[in-house]
Amino acid sequence: MKGDESMKPKVYIAEPIPKAVEEYITQHCEYEKWQGEGKIPKEVLLEKIRDKDGLLNFGSKIDGTLLEAAPNLKVVSNISVGYDNFDIEALKARNIIGTNTPYVLxxxxxxxxxxxxxxxxxxxxxxxxxxxxxxxxxxxxxxxxxxxxxxxxxxxxxxxxxxxxxxxxxxxxxxxxxxxxxxxxxxxxxxxxxxxxxxxxxxxxxxxxxxxxxxxxxxxxxxxxxxxxxxxxxxxxxxxxxxxxxxxxxxxxxxxxxxxxxxxxxxxxxxxxxxxxxxxxxxxxxxxLPHIGSATLKTRCNMAMTAAKNLVTALSGEIPPHIVKELK
Structure with missing residues (x-):
C-alpha cells in the first residue's frame, strides 16, 4: 500500500494512540484522527467515518446507524480485548470485519x-x-x-x-x-x-x-x-x-x-x-478503581499496535489474526 497517497486506504483514528503506532499507520494508510477532549461525540464520528475504509476505535458503539453512515467501511479494529460495543449482526449484514486485541493485556x-x-x-x-x-x-x-x-x-x-x-x-x-x-x-x-x-x-x-x-x-x-x-x-x-x-x-x-x-x-x-x-x-x-485493567503505558501501547496491525492487515486484503469469533 505504499506509493501514491491517493491509493492508500482511508482510516479514522477515534482514540489517542502512541506516536510509534501513528507512524506505523502512516506507512500504510491515509488517516484523520480525533484530537478533541474526552470521548469522541457520536455525531462527529458519524461525520468523519463517511468516506473511511477503516476505523481504529476503543469503545464507541458500532451499530447499524454508524455503519449506514460509512458505506466504504471494511474493518473496525477495537483497541480492547472486549467487543461488547460491536453490533455483531449489523457487522455481519454488511460483511465488515471486527477485530480485538487478545493476549496483550x-x-x-x-x-x-x-x-x-x-x-x-x-x-x-x-x-x-x-x-x-x-x-x-x-x-x-x-x-x-x-x-x-x-x-x-x-x-x-x-x-x-x-x-x-x-x-x-x-x-x-x-x-x-x-x-x-x-x-x-x-x-x-x-x-x-x-x-x-x-x-x-x-x-x-x-x-x-x-x-x-x-x-x-x-x-x-x-x-x-x-x-x-x-x-x-x-x-x-x-x-x-x-x-x-x-x-x-x-x-x-x-x-x-x-x-x-x-x-x-x-x-x-x-x-x-x-x-x-x-x-x-x-x-x-x-x-x-476507574476501569484501569489494562492501563499501563507498555500494555496500552502494545494494544494500540496490535489493533493497528489488525486494521492494516484487513485493509490489505489479508485475514487479520484477531477477528472476533462471531465474525469468523
Missing part, C-alpha cells in the same frame, strides 16, 4: 486483580486514609485487622486467558486452592494449577475470594445478583474486573452495606464514569 489485568484482592482483604486504601487523616494516634487494634490472601480458596468465574493468569499467580505465588466455573471445562488449567471445576453455586459458596472475569453477553448480564451474593460467605471478598453490567450493582451495594460479604474490589461499573452520588463511593469496604 492478560498479565496486566491479572496483576490488577491481585492488587484489588490484596487491597480489599488487607484494607489498604481504607487504612492509607486512616494514616493520612491523622487518625493513627495509638497502636492498631482488632478493628483494623484484615484477611489473609495466602492459602485461601479462590473462585474464578470465567476461566479464560486472564482467569488462567490469575490462577497461575494464585497457585504459585499465594498457595491458594482454586475453584472455577466456566462454560467449558479447562483441563489444561486443572492440570497446571490444580483448579477444580464446579457449578456457579458451588464456587460462590466455597470460595474466600471470588473473581468475576466473564465477557458481557445476554447470558452474563447481571450474572451476579442478590441470590448470588446470598450464597457467598460473610468473609468473602468479591472482585469484578470484567464488565460492570455482569453485576447487579444495587445487589452489590446491599451486600456490602449489610455485610453479607466482607469486601469488594471493583474496576468496572454499570455506568461509567461512575456517578459521584453512587453509594459505592461512600463505603469503606469496597476498593473502587
Amino acid at each position: 492478560d498479565d496486566t489485568v491479572a496483576d490488577l486483580i491481585f492488587g484489588l484482592m490484596l487491597s480489599a482483604a488487607r484494607r489498604i486504601c481504607e487504612l492509607d486514609s486512616y494514616v493520612k487523616t491523622g487518625q493513627w494516634d495509638r497502636e492498631i487494634s482488632k478493628e483494623h485487622f484484615g484477611l489473609d490472601v495466602h492459602h485461601a480458596t479462590l473462585g474464578i468465574i470465567g476461566m479464560g486467558r486472564i482467569g488462567e493468569a490469575v490462577a497461575k499467580r494464585a497457585k504459585f505465588g499465594f498457595d491458594m486452592d482454586i475453584l472455577y466455573y466456566n462454560r467449558n471445562r479447562k483441563k489444561d488449567a486443572e492440570a497446571a494449577y490444580g483448579a477444580v471445576y464446579g457449578s456457579l453455586h458451588e464456587v460462590l459458596q466455597k470460595s474466600d475470594f471470588i473473581v468475576l472475569m466473564t465477557p458481557l453477553t445476554n447470558e452474563t448480564y447481571h450474572l451476579i445478583g442478590e441470590r448470588e451474593f446470598d450464597l457467598m460467605k460473610e468473609t468473602a471478598v468479591f472482585i469484578n474486573a470484567s464488565r460492570g453490567q455482569t453485576v447487579d450493582e444495587q445487589a452489590l451495594i446491599t451486600a456490602l452495606q449489610e455485610r453479607k460479604i466482607y469486601a469488594a474490589g471493583i474496576d468496572t461499573y454499570e455506568k461509567e464514569p461512575i456517578d459521584i452520588s453512587n453509594p459505592l463511593l461512600q463505603l469503606k469496604n469496597v476498593v473502587t
Whole structure:
C-alpha cells in the first residue's frame, strides 16, 4: 500500500494512540484522527467515518446507524480485548470485519486483580486514609485487622486467558486452592494449577475470594445478583474486573452495606464514569478503581499496535489474526 497517497486506504483514528503506532499507520494508510477532549461525540464520528475504509476505535458503539453512515467501511479494529460495543449482526449484514486485541493485556489485568484482592482483604486504601487523616494516634487494634490472601480458596468465574493468569499467580505465588466455573471445562488449567471445576453455586459458596472475569453477553448480564451474593460467605471478598453490567450493582451495594460479604474490589461499573452520588463511593469496604485493567503505558501501547496491525492487515486484503469469533 505504499506509493501514491491517493491509493492508500482511508482510516479514522477515534482514540489517542502512541506516536510509534501513528507512524506505523502512516506507512500504510491515509488517516484523520480525533484530537478533541474526552470521548469522541457520536455525531462527529458519524461525520468523519463517511468516506473511511477503516476505523481504529476503543469503545464507541458500532451499530447499524454508524455503519449506514460509512458505506466504504471494511474493518473496525477495537483497541480492547472486549467487543461488547460491536453490533455483531449489523457487522455481519454488511460483511465488515471486527477485530480485538487478545493476549496483550492478560498479565496486566491479572496483576490488577491481585492488587484489588490484596487491597480489599488487607484494607489498604481504607487504612492509607486512616494514616493520612491523622487518625493513627495509638497502636492498631482488632478493628483494623484484615484477611489473609495466602492459602485461601479462590473462585474464578470465567476461566479464560486472564482467569488462567490469575490462577497461575494464585497457585504459585499465594498457595491458594482454586475453584472455577466456566462454560467449558479447562483441563489444561486443572492440570497446571490444580483448579477444580464446579457449578456457579458451588464456587460462590466455597470460595474466600471470588473473581468475576466473564465477557458481557445476554447470558452474563447481571450474572451476579442478590441470590448470588446470598450464597457467598460473610468473609468473602468479591472482585469484578470484567464488565460492570455482569453485576447487579444495587445487589452489590446491599451486600456490602449489610455485610453479607466482607469486601469488594471493583474496576468496572454499570455506568461509567461512575456517578459521584453512587453509594459505592461512600463505603469503606469496597476498593473502587476507574476501569484501569489494562492501563499501563507498555500494555496500552502494545494494544494500540496490535489493533493497528489488525486494521492494516484487513485493509490489505489479508485475514487479520484477531477477528472476533462471531465474525469468523
